[in-house]
Amino acid sequence: MFMNKKRLFFLFLLLLISVTTLFFRKDLNSLYQRVAYFSFCEKPILYRIGNIDSRFELTKQELMDRTSTAAEIWNRSYENTLFEYSPEGDLEINLVFDERQTLLNKINRMNGSVSDERNSLESRIANFKRWQEEIEQEMDALNKEIESWNDKGGAPPEKYDELNRKQKELRVEINELNKTAQELNQTTTNINQRVTNLNETISSFNSILQVKPEEGVFIPYENKIEVYFYTNDDELVHTIAHEMGHALGLGHLNHTDALMNPIVSENTQLSNEDLSLLNTFCSEQNRFELLKNDMRTLVNNYITRINKN
Numbered sequence: 001m002f003m004n005k006k007r008l009f010f011l012f013l014l015l016l017i018s019v020t021t022l023f024f025r026k027d028l029n030s031l032y033q034r035v036a037y038f039s040f041c042e043k044p045i046l047y048r049i050g051n052i053d054s055r056f057e058l059t060k061q062e063l064m065d066r067t068s069t070a071a072e073i074w075n076r077s078y079e080n081t082l083f084e085y086s087p088e089g090d091l092e093i094n095l096v097f098d099e100r101q102t103l104l105n106k107i108n109r110m111n112g113s114v115s116d117e118r119n120s121l122e123s124r125i126a127n128f129k130r131w132q133e134e135i136e137q138e139m140d141a142l143n144k145e146i147e148s149w150n151d152k153g154g155a156p157p158e159k160y161d162e163l164n165r166k167q168k169e170l171r172v173e174i175n176e177l178n179k180t181a182q183e184l185n186q187t188t189t190n191i192n193q194r195v196t197n198l199n200e201t202i203s204s205f206n207s208i209l210q211v212k213p214e215e216g217v218f219i220p221y222e223n224k225i226e227v228y229f230y231t232n233d234d235e236l237v238h239t240i241a242h243e244m245g246h247a248l249g250l251g252h253l254n255h256t257d258a259l260m261n262p263i264v265s266e267n268t269q270l271s272n273e274d275l276s277l278l279n280t281f282c283s284e285q286n287r288f289e290l291l292k293n294d295m296r297t298l299v300n301n302y303i304t305r306i307n308k309n
């Protein structure tokens with residue numbers, strides 16, 4: 001028995017829908033999550049603290065404080081509270097450790113010890129120079145005294161013994177001075193070697209950064225923020241606040257002083273451009289607009305993918 005044409009067409013359509021769903025399951029899921037969790041700036045996005053890798057040496061309370069500072073950057077700039085902490089919040093903030101933070105920790109440690117050693121070396125060199133001058137002065141004085149006795153035809157036996165003793169003492173001191181000079185040279189070589197190691201570590205950090213530049217990301221379909229590394233508290237606050245901007249639905253800005261500029265900084269203020277981006281977004285976007293934009297992106301992605309294949 002043959003299927004009629006109508007049934008065949010229906011089956012084909014079903015197959016097409018299944019294949020499309022399979023092909024775009026990630027995009028469709030992210031689209032669903034975005035529409036389902038979108039807040040329209042009216043209700044605050046509730047956030048919670050997720051996982052903190054213990055290698056970050058940051059307590060949960062400390063991450064909570066930094067996140068609350070980041071949330072405040074947005075909250076004080078808008079009429080409604082945009083972000084609020086809740087232990088059951090949807091938006092999860094995580095610190096995920098990777099090799100970049102390992103390298104950064106190493107760089108910070110090396111930097112600290114190199115500069116400590118450099119400071120101590122500098123003060124040792126200064127002491128050494130003072131000591132060297134003292135010995136030179138003593139030597140000059142002694143030589144002058146010996147010369148003046150020689151001019152007089154030689155020193156009396158008591159004086160002669162005294163001058164001899166002084167000369168021996170000075171020789172011992174000069175030996176010690178030379179030993180110290182050798183030690184100082186060795187320390188200088190060691191520090192230079194450490195500076196070379198430090199520079200190598202910095203350059204491998206930079207080359208990883210070329211491939212994996214994101215200090216943090218917002219993952220829409222999992223509704224979570226992941227921070228991978230940071231150099232100081234301001235940078236951490238900046239990264240969390242920037243990713244919160246994405247969680248809200250904001251895109252990037254090119255202005256260098258904008259928090260939504262994609263380049264990492266220690267900026268923890270919203271610029272005028274950030275403010276107008278936020279206000280435009282909150283006033284103009286609605287669920288239908290959002291869906292329309294996302295559909296447009298989805299179609300564009302589809303076209304790009306087709307063209308690539």
Ligand SMILES: [Zn+2]
Pocket residue numbers: 242246252261262
């Ligand atoms: Zn970004």
